[in-house]
Amino acid sequence: xxxxxxxxxxxxxxxxxxxxxxxxxxxxxxxxxxxxxxxxxxxxxxxxxxxxxxxxxxxxxxxxxxxxxxxxxxxxxxxxxxxxxxxxxxxxxxxxxxxxxxxxxxxxxxxxxxxxxxxxxxxxxxxxxxxxxxxxxxxxxxxxxxxxxxxxxxxxxxxxxxxxxxxxxxxxxxxxxxxxxxxxxxxxxxxxxxxxxxxxxxxxxxxxxxxxxxxxxxxxxxxxxxxxxxxxxxxxxxxxxxxxxxxxxxxxxx
Amino acid sequence: xxxxxxxxxxxxxxxxxxxxxxxxxxxxxxxxxxxxxxxxxxxxxxxxxxxxxxxxxxxxxxxxxxxxxxxxxxxxxxxxxxxxxxxxxxxxxxxxxxxxxxxxxxxxxxxxxxxxxxxxxxxxxxxxxxxxxxxxxxxxxxxxxxxxxxxxxxxxxxxxxxxxxxxxxxxxxxxxxxxxxxxxxxxxxxxxxxxxxxxxxxxxxxxxxxxxxxxxxxxxxxxxxxxxxxxxxxxxxxxxxxxxxxxxxx
Numbered sequence: 149x150x151x152x153x154x155x156x157x158x159x160x161x162x163x164x165x166x167x168x169x170x171x172x173x174x175x176x177x178x179x180x181x182x183x184x185x186x187x188x189x190x191x192x193x194x195x196x197x198x199x200x201x202x203x204x205x206x207x208x209x210x211x212x213x214x215x216x217x218x219x220x221x222x223x224x225x226x227x228x229x230x231x232x233x234x235x236x237x238x239x240x241x242x243x244x245x246x247x248x249x250x251x252x253x254x255x256x257x258x259x260x261x262x263x264x265x266x267x268x269x270x271x272x273x274x275x276x277x278x279x280x281x282x283x284x285x286x287x288x289x290x291x292x293x294x295x296x297x298x299x300x301x302x303x304x305x306x307x308x309x310x311x312x313x314x315x316x317x318x319x320x321x322x323x324x325x326x327x328x329x330x331x332x333x334x335x336x337x338x339x340x341x342x343x344x345x346x347x348x349x350x351x352x353x354x355x356x357x358x359x360x361x362x363x364x365x366x367x368x369x370x371x372x373x374x375x376x377x378x379x380x381x382x383x384x385x386x387x388x389x390x391x392x393x394x395x396x397x398x399x400x401x402x
Numbered sequence: 403x404x405x406x407x408x409x410x411x412x413x414x415x416x417x418x419x420x421x422x423x424x425x426x427x428x429x430x431x432x433x434x435x436x437x438x439x440x441x442x443x444x445x446x447x448x449x450x451x452x453x454x455x456x457x458x459x460x461x462x463x464x465x466x467x468x469x470x471x472x473x474x475x476x477x478x479x480x481x482x483x484x485x486x487x488x489x490x491x492x493x494x495x496x497x498x499x500x501x502x503x504x505x506x507x508x509x510x511x512x513x514x515x516x517x518x519x520x521x522x523x524x525x526x527x528x529x530x531x532x533x534x535x536x537x538x539x540x541x542x543x544x545x546x547x548x549x550x551x552x553x554x555x556x557x558x559x560x561x562x563x564x565x566x567x568x569x570x571x572x573x574x575x576x577x578x579x580x581x582x583x584x585x586x587x588x589x590x591x592x593x594x595x596x597x598x599x600x601x602x603x604x605x606x607x608x609x610x611x612x613x614x615x616x617x618x619x620x621x622x623x624x625x626x627x628x629x630x631x632x633x634x635x636x637x638x639x640x641x642x643x644x645x646x647x648x649x650x651x652x
Contacts, residue, residue, distance in 0.1 A: 161489060161490050164494065242407050243408070245408070250408075254630075255625065257591060258625050260595050261607045262618060345504055348507070356504075360508055360597070362508060371508045375505050378501065378502060
């Protein structure tokens with residue numbers, strides 16, 4: 149398919165989306181859809197504008213973004229470091245890795261009540277929740293990437309007399325990077341989900357608390373506005389990480 | 403032998419935890435000793451409400467999975483066999499896909515209220531997109547010669563799907579089901595913690611907010627066990643049904 153065809157299809161696809169939103173508006177105006185649940189794009193837009201005008205939407209968005217970024221960064225640091233340790237040590241792979249594997253299917257949000265009990269309804273609790281939940285994919289993909297380093301490269305490292313830290317930074321880390329990037333991306337998705345869960349449970353500001361409170365007040369336009377912002381956050385963070393991934397792995401395509 | 407080595411660390415940690423709890427004579431609203439947790443777990447496993455909660459979570463998650471998987475797989479097959487549909491819906495799907503499923507809880511709460519429907523809807527939404535993506539790519543990778551055979555035989559579209567496409571993608575469809583089942587359990591528990599007052603997630607939250615750490619940790623371990631057992635069972639089922647697939651995945 150040529151570039152021309154592709155952009156034509158993209159435009160058509162965009163037009164369909166606009167059409168769907170327009171159809172939603174028509175159905176909402178005709179009162180076919182219950183207005184209490186599906187308030188229509190116009191009311192959602194008005195709620196968005198109101199939120200931006202009085203600053204509350206912006207500050208909630210920033211709160212959510214800050215928590216998400218901090219928790220994710222924390223999880224990435226711990227996950228990659230711990231993963232590098234486990235992945236380069238045959239001893240740790242036998243004795244420690246099975247416990248990580250067994251813990252992986254545990255729903256991260258199940259930690260929320262435990263974190264709540266220890267840390268109360270606080271910012272720290274939300275960060276802990278995100279860091280704990282987003283840790284696993286990074287840890288496991290890093291371990292996977294490190295244990296799949298080709299045996300020849302290990303031999304090269306040994307014959308060059310590289311120290312363990314030199315082996316990690318010069319050979320293992322670049323080799324494991326594709327796996328690690330996958331883990332970072334998965335972790336980001338989990339971080340976004342968990343920040344919303346954490347904010348819904350603690351009701352300490354942020355978009356999660358905002359849409360939950362809106363639901364309690366039966367304020368559907370406010371919910372849709374919040375969902376729209378969360379969708380944009382998901383879309384943008386994913387797109388940025390994809391760009392970083394393409395850049396960091398550009399050597400792979402050669 | 404290696405499997406046993408993996409057990410050493412968790413069991414060692416539990417023993418250290420138990421000794422520390424006994425040595426300090428711990429009385430706490432937040433921490434519990436392993437023996438107390440074990441007693442709570444046994445009490446739970448022999449009481450009806452515990453199983454009602456487990457049943458609620460599994461039923462809501464299972465129904466959501468069934469719905470989400472059917473919609474996702476159906477749409478995936480349609481998207482792959484009729485490329486224009488896939489192209490015209492691309493922007494809409496790509497916009498909805500990264501939306502965290504938990505974000506639509508409030509609106510589903512307004513529509514359905516508390517209960518099964520709320521949870522089923524969220525689980526279905528969360529599982530449908532990964533299944534769609536995996537199914538679409540699986541159907542696209544069906545050997546082109548098979549499609550040529552179908553055309554040469556003059557098969558109808560329906561016969562082509564049931565006789566050629568479905569058998570060819572069945573192993574990868576099962577992988578999609580396995581991954582979606584994991585997501586379904588996670589999302590079901592998450593919805594129960596965030597909003598829905600039924601099931602194990604809500605039990606966990608109740609135990610935490612009424613300061614019963616034994617119950618809380620017992621429920622947590624039970625949830626962890628369910629997640630592990632689900633994953634293990636699906637993997638075993640996969641290697642039993644599709645031995646070739648499991649070998650190539652390793």
